[in-house]
Amino acid sequence: MARKPMMAGNWKMNNTISEAVVLTQEISNHFEKDWGDSVDVVVCPPFVDLKPAKTVIDFDKMPIAVASQNVYFELKGAFTGETSVAMIREIGCAGSIVGHSERREYFGETNEDVNKKVKALVAADLYAIVCVGESLAVRESGEMIDFVCAQVRAAFAGVSVEDATTCVVAYEPIWAIGTGRTATPEQAEEVCAAIRATLAEMYGEEAAEAMRVLYGGSMNPGNVEALLAMPNIDGGLIGGAALKAASFIQLVEACL
Numbered sequence: 127m128a129r130k131p132m133m134a135g136n137w138k139m140n141n142t143i144s145e146a147v148v149l150t151q152e153i154s155n156h157f158e159k160d161w162g163d164s165v166d167v168v169v170c171p172p173f174v175d176l177k178p179a180k181t182v183i184d185f186d187k188m189p190i191a192v193a194s195q196n197v198y199f200e201l202k203g204a205f206t207g208e209t210s211v212a213m214i215r216e217i218g219c220a221g222s223i224v225g226h227s228e229r230r231e232y233f234g235e236t237n238e239d240v241n242k243k244v245k246a247l248v249a250a251d252l253y254a255i256v257c258v259g260e261s262l263a264v265r266e267s268g269e270m271i272d273f274v275c276a277q278v279r280a281a282f283a284g285v286s287v288e289d290a291t292t293c294v295v296a297y298e299p300i301w302a303i304g305t306g307r308t309a310t311p312e313q314a315e316e317v318c319a320a321i322r323a324t325l326a327e328m329y330g331e332e333a334a335e336a337m338r339v340l341y342g343g344s345m346n347p348g349n350v351e352a353l354l355a356m357p358n359i360d361g362g363l364i365g366g367a368a369l370k371a372a373s374f375i376q377l378v379e380a381c382l
């Protein structure tokens with residue numbers, strides 16, 4: 127089954143509202159309407175930028191979706207500093223990244239939290255872009271497949287096949303994030319294929335073939351073609367190269 131590629135820009139903690147509006151407009155200006163037939167393009171700005179970014183995208187003209195970088199799993203209440211699925215949905219977000227390695231490392235996010243966030247999102251008809259990936263120590267131990275597939279199992283535990291197939295998995299080896307040290311296409315493919323095999327065990331072949339598995343970690347215009355040529359890599363989750371319209375658009379064009 128041919129999967130539609132996805133290019134998602136994770137801006138991380140970059141861009142004030144005014145900067146976010148400029149970048150979103152620059153991306154929109156380059157965007158050709160019919161590209162939306164061939165690739166799903168997503169921008170993931172910080173929370174405060176979501177509404178302003180969304181406002182400058184005319185979805186009918188430019189099918190660019192907006193997603194958040196995080197969300198909380200409780201529906202409402204005394205959770206100071208957190209943001210609910212209803213809040214991001216009302217802005218017009220299509221979904222949220224969950225379980226990014228920076229959130230796991232700096233904010234103590236556990237596999238259990240990730241699972242609760244996936245469940246909260248799909249219950250609100252939003253999708254999760256579930257990030258998984260191993261540290262350099264785990265890679266050097268040779269245990270990366272077991273480690274990453276356990277993250278996938280934990281993230282989707284108790285999630286129905288119907289809900290899971292709306293979601294996306296992003297394989298982001300931590301040692302490749304922001305380091306300029308990209309995984310080779312073969313290294314990325316090996317783990318992405320194992321992720322799909324895990325999804326097949328959980329949900330069956332048909333569902334696993336329909337789900338998108340992205341690669342993230344120093345993806346750039348120079349390495350994107352070789353990564354996308356791999357059979358189990360269905361797009362990218364982009365950090366640094368998503369912060370400039372020109373390079374992000376080049377990555378989108380690589381999917382056409």
Ligand SMILES: O=C(CO)COP(=O)(O)O
Nearest residue numbers: 136303304343344365366
């Ligand atoms: O973490 C990433 C996307 O979520 C990848 O970041 P870089 O593209 O900057 O390596």
